Amino acid sequence: MPHSYTKIWIHAIWATKERSPLIHLNVENKIHSHITEQLIEQECSVKIVNGMPDHIHCLFLLNPKKSVADVIKQIKGSCSHFVNQENIFLRNLRGKRGMPLIPFLIRLWSAYFNTLKTKSLII
Secondary structure, three states: OOOOOOOOEEEEEEEOHHHOOOOOHHHHHHHHHHHHHHHHHOOOEEEEEEEEOOEEEEEEEOOOOOOHHHHHHHHHHHHHHHHHHOOOOOOOOEEOOOOOOOOOOHHHHHHHHHHHHOOOOOO
């Protein structure tokens, strides 16, 4: 019986309201760790969560049993709840309108990953 093989990488970007630099170094790791934990709970393989004071980049392998919309909704909702519960003053973490999902070729993977890793990707 044939089996389907699915490997869909998602590059999600969340920005603070009005791109205000609210994600300070003292809370950055907490937020990134929480997002990573939530993706793992959604059975998505996380490659990297990183960002700048005004936005977060997340590169993950989509669980083929989940839709992009469902995973993003869970991450955004849980992150917002986490920030409020922990009294982290990160307001209105939101996806960009028409959130970009950036497809790329496997052979470009290394360069793309290194760009995200060094936080030098400007959106």
